[in-house]
Each structure stands twice: as structure tokens, then as C-alpha cells.
Amino acid sequence: xxxxxxxxxxxxxxxxxxxxxxxxxxxxxxxxxxxxxxxxxxxxxxxxxxxxxxxxxxxxxxx
Amino acid sequence: xxxxxxxxxxxxxxxxxxxxxxxxxxxxxxxxxxxxxxxxxxxxxxxxxxxxxxxxxxxxxxx
DNA sequence: CCGATTTGTCAAGCCTCCTTTACAAAGTGG
DNA sequence: CCACTTTGTAAAGGAGGCTTGACAAATCGG
Numbered sequence: 001x002x003x004x005x006x007x008x009x010x011x012x013x014x015x016x017x018x019x020x021x022x023x024x025x026x027x028x029x030x031x032x033x034x035x036x037x038x039x040x041x042x043x044x045x046x047x048x049x050x051x052x053x054x055x056x057x058x059x060x061x062x063x
Numbered sequence: 064x065x066x067x068x069x070x071x072x073x074x075x076x077x078x079x080x081x082x083x084x085x086x087x088x089x090x091x092x093x094x095x096x097x098x099x100x101x102x103x104x105x106x107x108x109x110x111x112x113x114x115x116x117x118x119x120x121x122x123x124x125x126x
Numbered sequence: 127c128c129g130a131t132t133t134g135t136c137a138a139g140c141c142t143c144c145t146t147t148a149c150a151a152a153g154t155g156g
Numbered sequence: 157c158c159a160c161t162t163t164g165t166a167a168a169g170g171a172g173g174c175t176t177g178a179c180a181a182a183t184c185g186g
Contacts (some may be wrong), residue, residue: 038144041104054104062113080132088175107174
């Protein structure tokens with residue numbers, strides 16, 4: 001499952017740590033999701049969508 | 064995390080087994096999600112949205 | 127009322143998500 | 157060039173998602 005985290009983060013000039021802080025997860029989790037090592041849980045996917053002010057479907061892509 | 068699975072299933076007159084077959088998961092998984100024992104993984108949430116022809120946000124509700 | 131279907135739940139086991147600690151490589155700014 | 161920040165990755169452990177098999181309670185249709 002691909003995602004647009006890196007781009008969304010870059011648009012805001014946030015480090016992985018910045019995003020992790022906003023999501024209240026570890027930096028390693030952000031990195032793992034961003035590099036595709038695993039998908040977030042559904043609750044975390046909702047928090048990610050919230051942080052970027054968009055929908056889950058606009059960040060995570062079926063495929 | 065609440066969800067509208069039971070209603071969506073009722074609208075289509077599907078049993079939990081019918082839905083499980085369409086999602087390619089066990090009936091117990093459908094039941095556990097429906098009764099709120101746990102949330103689906105993100106990939107499964109996408110499949111659920113696909114089966115009902117809607118968005119994840121229209122099925123699963125924050126809180 | 128009876129048989130069949132549907133739903134709820136439990137247990138054991140495996141795999142995924144997320145954590146902390148830790149280290150190295152790569153990039154950034156004086 | 158040198159310190160500092162950022163990113164990638166690893167290992168070990170706890171919590172959660174999903175499986176199969178099983179059983180009982182509830183509901184449905186004749």
C-alpha cells in the first residue's frame with residue numbers, strides 16, 4: 001500500500017520527528033510507514049489524515 | 064472506533080458470512096470488527112470500503 | 127415445534143503494528 | 157571541515173489483527 005507521506009511532509013517542511021510528534025507515535029513508526037515497511041493501523045491512518053487535513057483515500061493508495 | 068457495518072450489511076441483506084466471503088476474511092473477523100472488539104487493518108478497511116462502494120470515512124467513525 | 131441458519135464468543139497460534147534503545151550513513155549550516 | 161540534524165535500519169518485546177476449530181444461544185422459515 002503506497003502513500004504520499006513524504007511529499008505531504010516536504011510540502012510542510014516537517015522532519016519525520018515533527019510528524020511523529022504531531023501523531024504521537026515514534027519517529028521509527030513514521031519512517032517505517034513512509035518507507036513502506038508496514039501500513040499504519042486504521043486509527044493511526046485517521047490521525048494522519050487529520051494532521052494533513054485530508055482524507056485517508058488522499059494519502060494511502062490502493063494497489 | 065465505531066462503524067456502520069451492521070447497517071450496511073442489513074441494507075444488502077448479507078449475513079456476516081456473505082460479507083466475509085466478499086472480503087476474503089473469516090466470519091469471526093467480520094463479527095469482531097462489527098461488534099467493536101477490534102479495528103480492521105488499513106488494507107482490510109479499504110477492501111470493506113470497496114465492497115460497499117464508499118469511502119472509509121463513511122463507514123468508520125472517529126471516536 | 128423443528129431443523130437450519132445466523133450470530134456471539136473463546137482459545138491457541140501466527141503475523142503485523144508500534145515501542146524503546148542503539149548505531150551508522152547522509153545531509154545541512156556555519 | 158566540523159558539529160548537528162535527519163534518515164534508515166536493526167533487535168527485542170508488548171499489543172492488536174486475523175486464522176481455524178469449536179460450541180451455544182438466538183433467530184428464521186416452514
